Amino acid sequence: MKIGDKVRFLSTTGGGVIAGFQSSSIALVEDEDGFQIPTMVNDLVVVNDDKQATTVQKMIPAQDNDYNKRQIKKENAIHNDEILDKVNSDTHIHVVERSGAETVNMYLGFVPQDKKQISNTKFHLYAINDSNYFLSYTYSLFDGKEWTLLSHNELEPNTKLLISEVSIEEIADYKNGAIQLTSYKVGKPYQLQPTLDVRLRIDPVKFYKLHTFRENDFFDEDALVIPVVENGVAVKELAIDSNQLKEKMLEKQKIDVTAPARKESSKKHDKNEPLVIDLHASELLDTTAGMSNADILNYQLDVFCKTIEEFKKNKGMKIIFIHGKGNGVLRNAVIHELKYRYKSFTYQDASFQEYGYGATQVTIH
Known part of the structure; x- marks a missing residue:
């Protein structure tokens, strides 16, 4: 059995052409409509031409499927043995x-079929194996009661x-799911990998x-690629829903912004001692899973603006915002806010000796 062979199904009517193999035991049969159907190899029989296919179908009463199977297997026993010997080899x-x-x-x-109509389009959902292992998996969805x-x-x-293929309305059904997988290699030694439940x-x-x-x-088109397993480790949480994200933002904000203010209020504030706010995402959020770069940047700017608003009446106070050097996107966004939203405040690069290149000092006026 090879790519291009015409085949018929043993357990049901119909057939098609072998378009490829998913594994040693599963072939992809392309029907006349162009759909590829994963089918067990031992449920297929090769037919040399349309005449043979017609003969095979007519020789058995259609209503007796068991008899169908027995007769077709009998007529093609030698041929099928040869096929299975080839297919079961590596x-x-x-x-x-x-x-x-x-x-x-x-x-x-998740690949949108029409990105320009994102609110109406359907999405193709792919499972992606980016490793040298075979992955045998099950993907199940949870509706709150059962899988x-x-x-x-x-x-x-x-x-x-x-x-x-998923419509935009059906995406909600994919909110909670689980993938269980085992990994292995065929025909060669390999390092044993743990069975994973994600x-x-x-x-x-x-x-x-x-x-x-x-x-x-992985795709020529823009896509949402979600990690399931990376470097052999199951990703604990692939996304945070909007309500949880808001709660985590507020919780982190209390730690990074409000807490320093309370600490300073317990003693007379020294205007010469700057308040330091680290805008790195790793310092502001417990996780950025499920957040795009734009989401992260917007949150960082929100922390920056709320900090300025919190202390804008403390004339002469200095605040150091650590944004990192990176590609300059966050720094440029901070400078933009200072130029157009907080024009009365002055700013300069913070001490390189203390903060490196990636920090800006703002003085409240």
């Missing part, structure tokens, strides 16, 4: 291994598989935002 699997891909990495990819199986399959190394949390609101879908390493 030689037909053309595994492409990459350097540096010896740890398990799995992702989900429903969405997909189970085997991903060959360094491949991606279309597993579902709980997924996906925020449906993100699918209405155009900037959620970005350039990536």
Whole structure:
């Protein structure tokens, strides 16, 4: 059995052409409408031409499926033995291994069919195997009461598989899910990997935002790529929903902004001692999972502005905002706010000796 062979199903009517193999036991059968159907190899029989296919179908009463199976298997027993010998051997699997891909990495990819109509489009959902291991997985969804199986399959190394087409209205059904997977290699020794059980949390609101879908390493189109397993470790939480995100922002704000104010109020404030606010995302948020770069930047600017508002009546006070050097995006955004929103305040680069290149000192006037 090879790519291009015409085949018929043994357990039901119909058939098609072998378009490829998902594994040693599963073939992709493309029907006349162009759909590829994953089918067990032992449920297929090769037919040489349309005449043979018609003969095979007519030789058995359609209503007796068991008799169908027995007769077709009998007529093709020798041929099928040859097929199964080839399919069950490892030689037909053309595994492409990459350097540096010896740890398990799995992702989900949501690709909008029409990014310009993001609020109405459908999404193709892919399972992505970015490693040199075979991944056998199940993906289930939780509705609050019970689990429903969405997909189970085997991903060959360094491949991606279309597993579902999702409408914007159906995205909410994917909010809570779980992927369980095992990893292995075929026909060669490998390092044993742990079986993983990953709980997924996906925020449906993100699918209405155009900037959620970005350039990536797996698709020619912009896509939302969500990590499931990275470097062999299950991602604990893939996203935070909007309400949880708001709570975490407020909680972190109390720690980083309000707390220093209370500390200063317990003693006479020394205007020569600056207040230091670190705007790095790692200092402001416990996690940035599920947040885009734009989301993070907006939150950092929100902390900056609220800090200025908190202390704008403390004339002569100095505040050091640590933004890092990086590519300058956060620094430029901070300077923009100072130029157009807080014109009365002066600013300069903070002491390099104390804060390095990535800090700006603001003086309240």
